[in-house]
Amino acid sequence: xxxxxxxxxxxxxxxxxxxxxxxxxxxxxxxxxxxxxxxxxxxxxxxxxxxxxxxxxxxxxxxxxxxxxxxxxxxxxxxxxxxxxxxxxxxxxxxxxxxxxxxxxxxxxxxxxx
Numbered sequence: 016x017x018x019x020x021x022x023x024x025x026x027x028x029x030x031x032x033x034x035x036x037x038x039x040x041x042x043x044x045x046x047x048x049x050x051x052x053x054x055x056x057x058x059x060x061x062x063x064x065x066x067x068x069x070x071x072x073x074x075x076x077x078x079x080x081x082x083x084x085x086x087x088x089x090x091x092x093x094x095x096x097x098x099x100x101x102x103x104x105x106x107x108x109x110x111x112x113x114x115x116x117x118x119x120x121x122x123x124x125x126x127x128x129x
Contacts, residue, residue: 038082061087
């Protein structure tokens, strides 16, 4: 994968998109265009295609260049929150308040070398 410098781009719907590992310029452009249904969640390293009909679907490869994305860390995110912090339902309003700040970004998995 090619590395681009970490950037924070503001899309037209005022959502900020952070990314630093992008495989091609087309994917970079699509992530910067909120009208296109491609998403990246830095906290779980998860790439997805968003559908207004059926929600969000994980994608393992770049739709434009075919590069395999790194493994998403959704299961690890949940497992560490449960084992280290006793948070077994992070979507629960009360438990979500106890999630450490590092778990809202890519900080947690970078610190652990994942």
